[in-house]
Amino acid sequence: MKELKRIIEVYENIDFTQRKAAMATVVKLYGSSYRRPGARMLITDDGRWEGAISGGCLEGDALRKARQVMSTGEPMLVTYDTMDDENADSLAVGLGCNGIIDVLIEPIIPDHIYNPISLFKTYTTHSVRDTAVLMTVFRTEGEPDLQVGERFLLLNDGTLHPSTTKNLPLFLQQDLTKVAQGGKSQVKLYEQPSGKIEAFLEVLHPGIHLVIFGGGYDATPVVRLAKEVGWHVTVSDDCVAHLTPIRFPQANAMVNANRKEILQHIPITPFTATVLMSHNYKYDMAVMENLLTTQVPYIGMLGPRKRFQKMLEQFESQGKTFDIEIINRVHSPIGLDLGAETPDEIALSIISEIQAVFAGRKGEFLKQKPGFIHERSQQQVEISSE
Structure with missing residues (x-):
């Protein structure tokens, strides 16, 4: 989402009375590649571009093809066979991948009915x-x-x-x-x-919407790293003094809400990740009670394992029970085991775990992962129209 929004931002600053533009999109892949289908780059006729379709191997040739497309006004489908060493020599690049990549390069005309940027703007504006x-x-x-x-x-x-x-x-x-x-x-x-x-x-x-409950000093690097990878970040606290722009300049929103009424102020979706890091046990317990009534995919809480166990025991003593499925979504202690000690290292551990959870991965060493890192081909389904 971050890359897509940046492409839209660059597009809106192009003076189309002086410039022409094209967009290259990876649409199909067989084998492996640095970028997956859906990777894009926006190119202008002065040789500038935003985004990427590879790790730097294909961009030069895509620029040359884009100039042709901008000149003719017709889209072009280019196939790059990175399995073929001779193809790499002809492109004058070192292809570090091992796949066949189809890239659609098309002219971008602002008032054209099939202008893809218009669709992206519609999506990012109305379907965030x-x-x-x-x-x-x-x-x-x-x-x-x-x-x-x-x-x-x-x-x-x-x-x-x-x-x-x-x-x-x-x-x-x-x-x-x-x-x-x-x-x-x-x-x-x-x-x-x-x-x-x-x-x-x-x-x-x-993209992931990260909601951080607690505006302490150690929440600052979590906000910063989350924004760096392109997430939408909200910081919430019931103490307004903790919610200052100078502390969280990158946050998309700051919400001052009573701990018992957070669900009235913060929407929960299948892309919401929540992190409790207030260092205030009663505040975290009240927030946790609210979150356990939702279907939020991820709840992480800073602190030792016994902290969450204590909460569960107190909930049970009050006659409050929660679905085991949602309890299993609680990550306490929070984060991957990176040996983190400092606030910045802990932030990295937290962001890494959330990414792994939403990607359905275990957060293991890639060198120990059997098979391939990514799926090596996409299914093609032949369907006859009636």
């Missing part, structure tokens, strides 16, 4: 807490109903953004819905009597 699915046609054969560069955006409420004058075929809309429900981006190949369509169905995630 929801997922969406963006379908991008990147390859065709024959004379199918859709053309390269056409896009459709399925919003979280199940409606299609009016991004095109054409009606999306029903079987494609059904696939968008399935991908939205599965939460995983896919590449799909569709066969029609008139031709073939290959499309990238990309799940757009709003």
Whole structure:
């Protein structure tokens, strides 16, 4: 989300009376690559760019191809075979990956109906807490109903953004819905009597919303690191003196709320992570009681393991019980075992654990992980239109 917002920011500062622009997007991958499908870079005709589609290997050639696209006004699909040493020599780069990468390079025209930046702006402005699915046609054969560069955006409420004058075929809309429900981006190949369509169905995630309860000095590096990786950060405390802009200049929001009424002020979504670090046992216990009634995916609490055990015992003595599923989402002690001692090191441990939890990973050493780091291919599904 951080990269996408930065691309939008750069786009809005382009003077299109003087400049032309193009966007390169990784739409398909077989094997391994530094960047995954959905990686983007915005390029202008003066040689500047924002974002990246590789670890620096492909950007130079993408710039050259982008100039062609800006000149012709027509999109181009480029395939980079990083498994082929001869291809690396022809590109004059050292390709450190081992995959075949399809990159769609297309002109960006502000008032064009298929301008992808307009769709991204719609999503980041109106759906900051929801997922969406963006379908991008990147390859065709024959004379199918859709053309390269056409896009459709399925919003979280199940409606299609009016991004095109054409009606999306029903079987494609059904696939968008399935991908939205599965939460995983896919590449799909569709066969029609008139031709073939290959499309990238990309799940757009709003990013993690980190809510920190407690405005102490050690919350500052947690806020800073979370913002550095692109998360939305809210700091909450029932003491307004702890919530000062000078202490948390990077925070998106600061909420002064009574400890028993936090759910009235802070929305909980599938992308919310909560961290309790007030050093005030009664405050943390009141916040914990509120959070245990929600479906928040992550609750982390600073302090020793016995601190949370004491809370559970007190809840039980008061006749309060909570679903075991939500109790298992509590991470106490908080963080990965990095040997952290200082506030900055502890912040790194906390942010690392939250990232691992939302990615469904264990936070282990990659060298000890069996198999590949990432999935090495995307499923292609052939569907015939009716």
